[in-house]
Amino acid sequence: xxxxxxxxxxxxxxxxxxxxxxxxxxxxxxxxxxxxxxxxxxxxxxxxxxxxxxxxxxxxxxxxxxxxxxxxxxxxxxxxxxxxxxxxxxxxxxxxxxxxxxxxxxxxxxxxxxxxxxxxxxxxxxxxxxxxxxxxxxxxxxxxxxxxxxxxxxxxxxxxxxxxxxxxxxxxxxxxxxxxxxxxxxxxxxxxxxxxxxxxxxxxxxxxxxxxxxxxxxxxxxxxxxxxxxxxxxxxxxxxxxxxxxxxxxxxxxxxxxxxxxxxxxxxxxxxxxxxxxxxxxxxxxxxxxxxxxxxxxxxxxxxxxxxxxxxxxx
Amino acid sequence: xxxxxxxxxxxxxxxxxxxxxxxxxxxxxxxxxxxxxxxxxxxxxxxxxxxxxxxxxxxxxxxxxxxxxxxxxxxxxxxxxxxxxxxxxxxxxxxxxxxxxxxxxxxxxxxxxxxxxxxxxxxxxxxxxxxxxxxxxxxxxxxxxxxxxxxxxxxxxxxxxxxxxxxxxxxxxxxxxxxxxxxxxxxxxxxxxxxxxxxxxxxxxxxxxxxxxxxxxxxxxxxxxxxxxxxxxxxxxxxxxxxxxxxxxxxxxxxxxxxxxxxxxxxxxxxxxxxxxxxxxxxxxxxxxxxxxxxxxxxxxxxxxxxxxxxxxxx
Numbered sequence: 001x002x003x004x005x006x007x008x009x010x011x012x013x014x015x016x017x018x019x020x021x022x023x024x025x026x027x028x029x030x031x032x033x034x035x036x037x038x039x040x041x042x043x044x045x046x047x048x049x050x051x052x053x054x055x056x057x058x059x060x061x062x063x064x065x066x067x068x069x070x071x072x073x074x075x076x077x078x079x080x081x082x083x084x085x086x087x088x089x090x091x092x093x094x095x096x097x098x099x100x101x102x103x104x105x106x107x108x109x110x111x112x113x114x115x116x117x118x119x120x121x122x123x124x125x126x127x128x129x130x131x132x133x134x135x136x137x138x139x140x141x142x143x144x145x146x147x148x149x150x151x152x153x154x155x156x157x158x159x160x161x162x163x164x165x166x167x168x169x170x171x172x173x174x175x176x177x178x179x180x181x182x183x184x185x186x187x188x189x190x191x192x193x194x195x196x197x198x199x200x201x202x203x204x205x206x207x208x209x210x211x212x213x214x215x216x217x218x219x220x221x222x223x224x225x226x227x228x229x230x231x232x233x234x235x236x237x238x239x240x241x242x243x244x245x246x247x248x249x250x251x252x253x254x255x256x257x258x259x260x261x262x263x264x265x266x267x268x269x270x271x272x273x274x275x276x277x278x279x280x281x282x283x284x285x286x287x288x289x290x291x292x293x294x295x296x297x298x299x300x301x302x303x304x305x306x307x308x309x310x311x312x313x314x315x
Numbered sequence: 316x317x318x319x320x321x322x323x324x325x326x327x328x329x330x331x332x333x334x335x336x337x338x339x340x341x342x343x344x345x346x347x348x349x350x351x352x353x354x355x356x357x358x359x360x361x362x363x364x365x366x367x368x369x370x371x372x373x374x375x376x377x378x379x380x381x382x383x384x385x386x387x388x389x390x391x392x393x394x395x396x397x398x399x400x401x402x403x404x405x406x407x408x409x410x411x412x413x414x415x416x417x418x419x420x421x422x423x424x425x426x427x428x429x430x431x432x433x434x435x436x437x438x439x440x441x442x443x444x445x446x447x448x449x450x451x452x453x454x455x456x457x458x459x460x461x462x463x464x465x466x467x468x469x470x471x472x473x474x475x476x477x478x479x480x481x482x483x484x485x486x487x488x489x490x491x492x493x494x495x496x497x498x499x500x501x502x503x504x505x506x507x508x509x510x511x512x513x514x515x516x517x518x519x520x521x522x523x524x525x526x527x528x529x530x531x532x533x534x535x536x537x538x539x540x541x542x543x544x545x546x547x548x549x550x551x552x553x554x555x556x557x558x559x560x561x562x563x564x565x566x567x568x569x570x571x572x573x574x575x576x577x578x579x580x581x582x583x584x585x586x587x588x589x590x591x592x593x594x595x596x597x598x599x600x601x602x603x604x605x606x607x608x609x610x611x612x613x614x615x616x617x618x619x620x621x622x623x624x625x626x627x628x629x630x
Binding site: 074076077079082094096097099100101102103104105106107108109110121125126141142143144145146147150153154166169172173174175176177178179181182183233234236237238239241242310311312313314315 | 415420458462492494497554556557
């Protein structure tokens with residue numbers, strides 16, 4: 001089941017895709033169903049109920065007729081992994097523990113809905129604004145001390161994540177902090193695909209395209225820490241909650257083709273030095289379009305726009 | 316003005332202290348006032364309105380007759396600083412940028428209300444569970460690109476923070492991740508003191524006591540990055556929002572007295588090696604009581620209880 005989150009008449013709504021272009025509205029199936037995925041996942045039988053109600057129903061709305069929102073409205077925690085793909089560890093030359101995952105957090109405001117524009121910082125603030133295509137894991141059933149062999153039972157489903165990062169700020173100090181939390185720098189979606197339909201995450205792969213050119217392409221079994229391992233790890237200290245999201249880390253850059261100027265010209269990259277410039281990495285700039293696609297799941301697509309100039313704006 | 320957040324009959328409520336033991340209930344002053352600080356701070360004139368309504372009113376409720384909650388219900392971002400006090404940088408021997416603050420995030424579930432028990436991890440999970448007394452800054456007016464000289468205009472008020480940390484997990488990898496986000500490992504409060512009453516943060520000082528013994532004592536002008544500097548820094552990338560909290564970092568341990576066994580016996584500390592053990596640092600254990608006091612503001616006090624054993628607990 002693929003569940004879209006969207007807004008209609010200013011009200012949050014859920015839909016179930018009945019094909020690649022059509023859906024049924026959850027509130028039309030049963031007006032008593034929660035209207036957000038956050039609330040639906042709070043109900044232990046929420047997904048099953050929606051699945052039963054939507055089963056065999058013809059789609060009566062067009063996907064291109066609505067505006068998608070982020071799958072979740074306010075995850076209690078949006079956890080993200082650093083350096084979890086071997087190709088990304090190699091290209092950065094950074095060390096990371098092989099025993100324990102490297103984890104940080106993102107605030108909701110750092111994400112825009114699928115299809116909505118990512119905002120590139122003004123050039124005088126930062127220029128190394130990078131895509132990071134990732135697998136997003138949405139928790140369905142919470143818990144503490146979840147054993148690895150039970151971990152996937154706690155997953156509601158999966159989505160694609162663009163964990164957009166501002167490299168200059170990420171490198172300001174030891175903790176990533178603001179560099180991973182710029183306003184409107186990332187996205188996730190385009191929808192939630194439930195775990196039963198997605199199947200084994202390690203059997204899938206991920207592609208990131210900038211302006212149609214593949215920039216990342218990775219099997220999801222290249223991870224240092226699997227989905228199961230990370231769920232177990234987090235649950236040792238934190239009670240995972242329905243609606244929590246875990247972004248599983250990004251892969252290395254694809255080697256650029258010989259005639260790929262943007263991918264080969266390292267002078268176009270803003271790094272801390274020659275070692276930090278990676279062939280095939282291309283910063284996102286206003287006017288670009290970025291896509292993160294996970295096999296079978298769908299394409300998360302966002303245009304990039306320029307932020308307004310960096311002048312004082314009190315609210 | 317000191318604003319308490321509490322619950323009565325299961326409903327969130329706000330109160331204004333009229334002395335050290337009494338308060339008036341905001342909803343009794345005007346039933347139309349928001350019942351949470353999160354909502355009050357969304358109203359540009361919210362604090363002023365409450366101040367006018369409470370002015371000159373006699374307290375008719377006893378502070379010890381209600382159960383305090385966390386000042387904020389769900390800050391959009393709970394930002395925290397690492398290595399911001401010179402004494403703490405010295406004692407850890409860690410390096411940090413002198414140009415840019417070191418920033419990470421905490422989830423709401425990592426905090427318990429003032430007076431409520433902090434939960435010490437089971438000993439087989441972690442034993443280095445440490446207090447971190449800090450100044451908490453609560454944003455009142457949001458904004459982007461806030462100049463340093465205007466930064467304090469964006470502060471609603473201040474509170475004390477115990478940014479409780481699980482050292483073994485904090486050291487698992489480069490990013491602090493879970494080590495700063497254990498379930499119920501920290502607290503903040505006991506209330507919000509508005510900026511006009513608190514005055515210049517750098518003129519205050521902070522004391523942390525474990526079982527009545529002073530373990531941290533620091534003037535708040537020992538910070539590498541001031542409140543103003545951090546507000547400016549964050550606002551370059553992120554639109555600060557009313558109700559955001561910034562915990563300003565913790566100070567070094569007080570040198571223990573000669574007859575202070577707990578403070579002198581380094582074998583009681585769980586460190587990564589001799590260099591990581593710090594005289595005067597004492598881990599929190601079940602049965603302890605911890606206090607963070609900021610001059611003039613009040614005392615944030617929490618008992619410590621043991622977590623239940625580390626066994627699988629699905630929700």
